[in-house]
Amino acid sequence: MAPKSSTAKKPAAAAFTPHDHSLCVDDAMMRARTLCTEAGVRLTPLREEVLQIVWSSHQPIGAYDVLASLGKKHDNPKPPTVYRALDFLLEQGLVHRIESLNAYIGCSHQDLGGMGAHNSQFLICRSCGNAKEIADPAIGEALQKVAAAEGFKQEKRVIEITGLCRDCAAS
Template identity: 50%
Template sequence: MLCYYISDINPAGPANASVILGAKRMSTTQTMSTLDPLTHDHDQCIARALDEAERLCAQRGVRLTPLRRRVLEEIWQHHEVVKAYDLIHRLSTEDHTVKPPTVYRALEFLLEQGLIHRIESLNGYIGCSHPALAHQCQLLICRGCGQVEELDDPTLSAALQREAESHGFRVDQQIVEVRGLCPHCAPAGADVSAR
């Protein structure tokens, strides 16, 4: 259960795409560890995420409105962290400026439905790779390419839960974020200074 793709180059995106300058449009869906950067059909990837979202919202009786769907779609454009104000800019046009509350409300909905994750250490958001089930995930955040791998290791979350409970703590939510370098950026790690 994980998802970690090399996205297309996004000239307007977070300023770190240059690290993976070799990667371009791709063809099949794969999990990270086995992913050939050259073989990922991201259009299909977006489509699957949106279909799944439609399905889950219908099933739950909540409304994936055009706006909410649009925000989710933007978040899935790349496998990189997306900032709220990026979304505001991306959704705005010459004749219509989207205001912060609009985007934050959509994000709130998507978070509630488990369709996206918030990355606390970056004030950003990414699509959830397996939204069908509630879960406590672990996020591996690459400071090289800005991409995020979502892990869902039940052993880890159970261990953390157990440890917290052993101190009498009642757990609502786990926030587990690992910062470092992904397999694609680590080899060139010497070139990737701290960000």
């Protein structure tokens, strides 16, 4: 189920724990600049702006919503521009794609192996639309063991668990 529209959303559950979200955004932007510099890749102003839009909340955001947000500051941005920026951010491990929602969310575990993709696990609240990335190595190890026993070579592993966050379950 897709998250409710922003006009109908409840007060943010802040990815399930109350906090000052501006600190998440500031930290993510600082880490992104550092990681890109260390990797020798360019975090252009447009890519940085797209990343900031993705990090604007803990709710996954679709590419066309990113485009609409860019349209508030830029004259007639085109979808390929947004998709190229999102592809760059995905390649650098700065965002994740939530497959079930066809949407993107900032990577909160950039410290796991630096740049590039890592195996992800997400808790997605079907009521408020917030998503939280979790990193439990035991889950990854268990899945790797099962796949290896079947002779299956994993290429990508994203686990999406949909349900209700603590606040939504309580109301």
